[in-house]
Amino acid sequence: MAGRAGDRAPKARRIRLGNREVVTEGLELSFWADISHRCMTASWPAFIGGAALVFIVFNGFFALLYWFGDQPISNVPRGAYIDYLYFSIETLSTAGYGDMHPQSHYGHFIAAVELFTGIFSMSLMTGLIFARFSRPSARLLFADNPVISTHEGRQTLMIRLANERHNIIANATAQLWVFKSGVSKEGVPYRRFYDLPLIRSQSPALALSWTVFHVIDEASPLHGLDAAGLKAANVGLGLMVSGYDDVAAQTVHARKSYEHDQIRFGHRYVEILRVTEDGLRIDYSRFHETVEG
Structure with a gap:
């Protein structure tokens, strides 16, 4: 039976089973549907690189939200985006040096959302790193x-x-x-x-x-x-x-x-x-x- 117009055929994937390379067709698995398995099976450079990329994207997004507000953060000269990015990194990592802080309801709201995101993501990352290190293996x-x-x-x-x-x-x-x-x-x-x-x-x-x-x-x-x-x-x-x-x-x-x-x-x-x-x-x-x- 012919597929509906506009349907995309699943892409072929190359996987390795031992020393043998296998090409799979007709099966499409969403990247996010199996993200835990991908995190556990990725190489350490890929895992660390992916974590760093997520960290940069999160901070860049929240810095953009701060930048859109009307001076939501104190002690930010001329409202420079780079300063909002630094504040976002301090907030997401829960460091909070104190020289910059929210000074409007908008700033407090975005900071609260970012704090929740930071706590959640750090807990998730800690669990993944522990699971990768504690996974038993035989040499x-x-x-x-x-x-x-x-x-x-x-x-x-x-x-x-x-x-x-x-x-x-x-x-x-x-x-x-x-x-x-x-x-x-x-x-x-x-x-x-x-x-x-x-x-x-x-x-x-x-x-x-x-x-x-x-x-x-x-x-x-x-x-x-x-x-x-x-x-x-x-x-x-x-x-x-x-x-x-x-x-x-x-x-x-x-x-x-x-x-x-x-x-x-x-x-x-x-x-x-x-x-x-x-x-x-x-x-x-x-x-x-x-x-x-």
């Missing part, structure tokens, strides 16, 4: 490439990860999925995910490094696939790790996704653990290295 380092090699006599998919903070993540749990494209019996293309069982999916205390193993046997969705088969099925991997951070006293999560061209067949990870006279040593400079074998 986990994931290997650049999954590897498929023989382990304990069986073909095995392996992914190495490490705790960059070197604190204790208790009851760490890992979950691994594979995403594959296919065609149904009706000829409809689809993309489906499968859970990949791990030899050991839990670690009582993740402090250093951990390698997760998935055996590629007859029951595995990866069984019989080589590099060309992975490409044909547009295979992707998703690894999720969660656990209890003893320092933050909160549950933390981390995830990593891989595309089929990042999987290295016939490779294994370089050993980074060794025992010396000084004790156990870990060489993280070789964390991402692999060798054939």
Whole structure:
């Protein structure tokens, strides 16, 4: 059915899901309808820049209202707009140095509205900053490439990860999925995910490094696939790790996704653990290295 005249088609949006770029069409979400999520997910430079822009716009608007009045503020020489802007900044931030103050009903009314706006906006900004700082996060380092090699006599998919903070993540749990494209019996293309069982999916205390193993046997969705088969099925991997951070006293999560061209067949990870006279040593400079074998 044709749309009504004048209707605008929603714009296409580019989003990133892990390492994959997705273009979405036919869905339009108002900027203000999800402003809280946008504030929480924006980068720190974008968040601070946006806050500064809102601060400038608010003060510029209220300074304009003062400027329209008939000398609403005392001690403003020649009614200069820049002085009203300074007074607006003092009022919105509740600083109130005292050399300038409202001297008319109009000035008091605008100042009262601005004070309410300042209190409300500062409370909102404090809450957002606290939420961004207090949001739990895990500093986990994931290997650049999954590897498929023989382990304990069986073909095995392996992914190495490490705790960059070197604190204790208790009851760490890992979950691994594979995403594959296919065609149904009706000829409809689809993309489906499968859970990949791990030899050991839990670690009582993740402090250093951990390698997760998935055996590629007859029951595995990866069984019989080589590099060309992975490409044909547009295979992707998703690894999720969660656990209890003893320092933050909160549950933390981390995830990593891989595309089929990042999987290295016939490779294994370089050993980074060794025992010396000084004790156990870990060489993280070789964390991402692999060798054939």
